Amino acid sequence: MSTLPIITLPDPLLxxxxxxxxxxxxxxxxxxxxxxxxxxxAPGVGLAAIQVGVPKRLIVLDVADEDDQPxxxxxxxxxxxxxxxNETRVHEEGCLxxxxxxxxxxxxxxxxxxxxDRQGKPQELAADxxxxxxxxxxxxxxxxxxxxDFLSRLxxxxxxxxxxxxxxxxxx
Ligand code: NI
Numbered sequence: 001m002s003t004l005p006i007i008t009l010p011d012p013l014l015x016x017x018x019x020x021x022x023x024x025x026x027x028x029x030x031x032x033x034x035x036x037x038x039x040x041x042a043p044g045v046g047l048a049a050i051q052v053g054v055p056k057r058l059i060v061l062d063v064a065d066e067d068d069q070p071x072x073x074x075x076x077x078x079x080x081x082x083x084x085x086n087e088t089r090v091h092e093e094g095c096l097x098x099x100x101x102x103x104x105x106x107x108x109x110x111x112x113x114x115x116x117d118r119q120g121k122p123q124e125l126a127a128d129x130x131x132x133x134x135x136x137x138x139x140x141x142x143x144x145x146x147x148x149d150f151l152s153r154l155x156x157x158x159x160x161x162x163x164x165x166x167x168x169x170x171x172x
Pocket of ligand 1: 094095096097137141
């Protein structure tokens with residue numbers, strides 16, 4: 001396994017909608033493993049393939065507490081099948097593609113996600129708590145959506161400008 005470079009704002013790829021995975025093959029499983037290593041190394045609790053520059057519908061997550069056993073999840077073609085109830089959950093979210101930025105976001109608290117597993121089999125996952133939040137955050141990435149989209153247009157433009165300026169000033 002190896003770690004992969006994570007693309008950051010304002011890379012336009014982050015706004016691209018990712019393509020469905022046709023078949024889970026060795027190459028995609030290797031990508032998933034490298035994404036997990038990249039995520040643990042960062043560290044973060046979730047990563048979408050587009051964040052390493054690959055526009056495929058693939059996400060990896062691990063929301064286990066530091067004291068618990070790791071619980072790596074690999075989901076191909078994840079989609080929200082059902083929002084379970086009206087309850088919401090507020091969480092201060094960060095994003096590995098938007099370094100040093102955090103934002104409180106309110107999302108549905110419980111949901112069911114359908115996906116294809118590492119063996120190529122369709123599965124369903126019922127989630128609440130941090131996993132529910134992280135799944136929605138990562139699935140947003142597959143649709144080109146970022147946490148700054150929860151800001152007003154004015155606030156969002158300010159954040160984007162800051163990252164554009166930092167990118168211009170970064171040593172080549
Ligand atoms: Ni993110």
